Amino acid sequence: MRSLWAMFLILFCFAQKSKAQEIYSGRYKAVFATAPKKVPTSKTPDGPLAGNGDIGLTLGGSPDKLLFYLGKNDFWRAYPVYPGGGIALPGWLEVHISALKGANYYAEQIQDRALIAGKFTKDDLTVILNSWVSATTNTVIAEFTANKAFTMNLALNATEGNTSVNTKGINGDVIWVTRSFENTPLLEWPSHVAIALKVLGGKVEKDGTLNMKANQKLTLSVTMYTNCDKNDWKEKTIQEAQSTTQNSIAAIKKEHEGWWKDFWSRSNVQIGDSLIEKYYYASQYLFGSTSRGNKFAPGIWGPFITRDSSSWGGDYHLNYNYQAPYWAAYSSNYIDQTANFDQPLLDYMEKGKQHAQELLHIKGIYYPVGIGPKGLVTTRWPLTPDEMEKRYATKENTIDGGYKFLGQKINAVFSVGNMLMRFYSTYDTAYAQKVYPYMLECADFWEDYLKFENGRYVIYMDHYGEVMPNLKNKGKWRDQLGDFNSTLSVGLVKMLFKGIIDVSSFLKVDPERVDKWQHIVKHISDFTVGEVDGKLSLKEVEKSPSVRHSRISGLARVSIHGLILPGGVCGPKTDSAFNQILLSDVSRWKERMNAPGEWANTLGNGIETCFPAAVRVGYDSDEIIKQLKDRIALQSLPNLWITADGGGTETLAAVPLTINEMMMQSYEQVIRIFPNWNKAKDASFEQLRAYGAFLVSSRLKNGKIEYVKLVSEAGRPCSIDNPWLGKKVQLIRNGQKVEVLAGKTFTFDTKRGEQLELTII
Template sequence: MTRSLLMLMVLMLGFFSRVYAQEIYAGRYRAVFTKAPELVPTKKTPDGPLAGNGDIGLTLGGSPDQLSFYLGKNDFWRAYPVYPGGGIALPGWLEVNISALKGANYYAEQVQDKAFIKGEFTKNQLKVSLKAWVAATRNTVVAEFTANNACNLKLGLKSTEGNTSVNTAGVDGDVIWVTRSFENTPLLEWPSNVAMALKVLGANLEKDGSVDLKPNEKVTLTITMYTNQDRKDWKAATIKEAHSLTENKVTEIKEEHEAWWKDFWSQSKVEIGDPFIEKYYYASQYLFGATSRGDKFAPGIWGPFVTRDSAAWGGDYHLNYNYQAPYWAAYSSNHIDETANFDQPLLDYMDKGKQHAKALLHQKGIYYPVGMGPKGLVTTRWPLTPEEMEKRYATRENTIDGGYKFLGQKINAVFSVGNMLMRFYSTYDKAYTQKIYPYMLECANFWEDYLKFENGRYVIYMDHYGEVMPNLKNNGKWRDQLGDFNSTLSVGLVKMLFKGMIDVSSFLNVDASRIPKWKHIVQHMSDFTVGEVDGKLSLKGVEKSPSAWHSRIAGLARVSIHGLILPGGVCGPKTDSAFNQILLSDVSRWKERMKGSGEWGNTLGNGIETCFPAAVRVGYDSDEILKQLKDRINIQSLPNLWITAEGGGIETLSAVPLTINEMMMQSYEQTIRIFPNWNRFKDASFEQLRAYGAFLVSSRLEKSEIEYVELLSEAGRVCTIDNPWPVKKVQLLRNGQKAEVLSGKTFVFDTKVGESIHMTAK
């Protein structure tokens, strides 16, 4: 056997063993419930067991004798421009009443590697077992019941009523169906229809909705769901597909389901020897996988886990971080497919964005309000009558900014460019880049027009660090707070935009004549403003502001992080090490400002997904970050392992994965760094984390030594990587063959599409 063939076999064996290990490793961690959920239904994050396929979300609520299977769907909206009332809506739920279980013990698990809910409910000699799941590849929800002794199930399929919806129900042979529709009401931008159909397998469904559960025999409940966004024949297709389901068909669907999740878990892995953090790492990955699917509608603030109408903030796409943040960990975690739905709502709103820019600001380009929905829907109009405006905001002026909530912020459209650039740099996918380039170009058109060049620098007037609006607290008075100048949020994101424009247009070989202007903006953008606190330099949120709160020297905080570090990515130890030291000093003061455990970074309201990864990127001590992260999780999280925040929902799902990924591997400054912020005395490993340049990277740290680094080059780009063994020479193997020996602090070398690179210290 030749040496090259032996090496190839070793590499293949390592790959397959990693895939197998990933499947087992994700299965170590489950959410356990020993009492019935208390926050189901809710207008925010539910605390019950969850399952989903990135389109349909299943939330288990109720007690053992009155179980409720709430069914949410990312594409079922009441397309009305104001909330409450508008926003994502609840299709309905399935009630399963088991009177024999009144007062029974409650036990459930959220089994995350297989993506199902397991339940066991016991009373005296009766034990009823449940296994429920949302098919990963179909519009089907399955709930399987078994019992050791006979009992009766009473079923009720319900569609949510009210809020101007029209509801129908009926029976078609052995299928029970219900529908809910929003149509033909004033200001509704497009109709929404949903149908749900129930079929029972393994037992007879009586006319009164009851089913006899016999000892040790399985009864399977299937619910099929389609909306008019899925297909035009949404109702007929729902009923027809429900009819087609058999026990063999459900077995086939289950096999597809398990294969999909097996592939999901094979895409990346981390192992850090900390069961607490790993539990939330994998739970967050599971919940995002259950929340978002690339070929479906993008999830709103609460994902598909909606358990009542009029969810908080309409469950919309909030563009000043809530919409973008859930995706941030998916890029480095190599879950690119789950991010493919992000861009479409932004593209669909472009025509309206152009109208806003022209009518309200007399500008080119696009101008987006703070909140929107799918298909060009705006969700954040001010109340439509002066009376309602006064009731909610203490002023009758409901025509501010043409009746739309911009809240003093011009940067909302650019905020999303950060995600677009993360995916671009992570994949160098030409088709994707061509898709998002028109959006980026309109953002550039706006900011070329809006920026002012004064005294040798570009400055930004009247774009605000925080939301500025009338409310009950300020008695409707708010205009005296307008006037921010050079907000760190704005300066950072605009710089990010034009750096990205240069890279993206060069990649596509378009608009070369505009690049000199974009370079001039990047090179002459205003510096970030700093002041002095206790003899040390510290970041200011804005250069000047009429708001005392914004003009103070507050140091690095969530909003400024958005502009500078995440998603901005324009600051860091590689970009400007001296400025990075100022930011690191600011992070060190977070601990001094704590009033209690779990309050590090002031993330109870918002920002756990922002502040913790940012602290990693600037180089703060990793052990202290993990300690504070554990305290934060313990003070505010749910039994389903969803870490909660007062101001939002699914954005917290990126907090733990992104924090750990950034400790294992960084690339956001176009240089790959292996274990850049990790305690070298703690063993750790990662597999197939995705780096900028379209590289999949794996490595292991054991006994304070990095054993190897592996890279798979998807796009054949030049690789820049800091030497993982700074004082040693490094041997490269290309596709299993010995290649060059490298030395120095940082390496730059060519790669080919599909090439495997193995690096070891020589």
């Protein structure tokens, strides 16, 4: 019987995956009618993109000079100051085709197959390009064919400068280059990368020239390894390139297509809106291209680096930029893509303890605003007083021990939000054990830092916004220090202690500390509200010397971080009265607009925060989607990357998380089906991941929810709001009707691997 049920589950999952793939079916792709204009760039490039979560390929240039920029998430100049430090560009491949000068440019970013396809035409010559980054190996492929003979010239380049050491050579039929950072002052660890090119289907002359025949297929295979991949990084790169054949390429292409087919089968949504679905799936593709769980975590620009010294060093910015790209991955069932998130935070713990002890004289961990991998700090102040004065209008380069904390104590605890999202989504014991020490250090810090006054815990000197010297304030920045009970701080600290109670209980550790943590949760300060035009509204900070943060300005991006994302301590289920205040604040966002696309003030930052938060508090879903479309139209790129002035990869969560929250919510362990969706509009979703480790599917058609299906991964109790309020519901376990449920919310036990279904009676 067990074997039959196991077979049923396999067939069920296969059917679900096949259906999801069929639904996606490659409808949505990015189309480029002109050559990229923002390649190279210090921010997000606008060219066609492909990646495997480690290597990123950005196509730049024009038809007569195609430029294949090769980024890698683990290639950093491990220097503590930017510009200069941060993620670095390994190099690029140039393909010169002089006969295509002035040619028509056409390219597609085909996302279901993770393929860049190009077609370049000049008079009677047409050159076809198919390029992809292997999902499973360190290989980039570019295939060329043409309808008539032409000449191509190749050049493989390693980026030079910024203290790097470069070498190049030819081993047989393999051309290779290397780039290294080593043996320079303040460099925390050496970085090396090798890039090797092998040409299949044609002979390269010594000057890089290739003579192509009509209808001949030419394959350029590029192999890349760093010293983070392999100790013998250079030898491995060259050897693997030498062993490349058309058969081996065919094999890795099959693996590549299988990987992406599985990726698209993890979950899907249908909402009957082609524009939003297009950006939903594009954002998932770009995140899948950017992050792999077993590789280095992506920074602000992911692996799509097209020059050295990218903005903010392309680092891990800890006051939201680093965390936000992952927020949609949990509910989208891309858990394995998030496994790289924690390692940089764990690697910095010893330094974080030193900062807390030396700078604040307390326990726990205290993190600056920006770090990198392997314990790297990226955000030291400029090392010389003169450079400090040039950039920040003060010679004082020893602020906070020379590190940029920018008046904020929340940089370490901010990341606990992601840890809790993954924990609640999986109830994975090994994962909980991995991150619990980090959470415990955060708890140690805040137990020490909080003050208990007049029956409540209060927070001094943790600032709502970044406070720092700059050219505008002429060094008078200290006048802005003094925030008391920032909504950001209060929310994230409450999140921490609620969460660590759950994790410690799950792991059955530190029971003697739970009373203290519960006391903090119960007695931490309330969020501050005031009155505007006769209506209650959120105040950013209870007290602040900053005029900007002293006024009552309502719910905004930074407050949302503490309250809703990643805080998760507010919402209709948590406190309906307070939620009405937040909902009222969201309703006033329209009043502050000067033009379409400016809703929620997200052009600088916050599209991934404000839109899903508006869903969570219950703002009208049709209006949210309208405003989201306007925002996309105002600021997005041809490769379907929605951009923000203040960052890059974090925007990839915006559309998926907004739609996922409309389809299903599960904060505070209660599943809600279509909680904020116009029931007159047909919609469906499959295998969205809910807290409690449930995979949930449902369909809304003709105004009625047809079913709710769940798979229980961890065998935990399931609480779910009645999707058919006021009606009795049939619970089906593994295909068998077992009990009738009634009421506003149901709670029932489940078993690991159990398939459940709810239908209206």
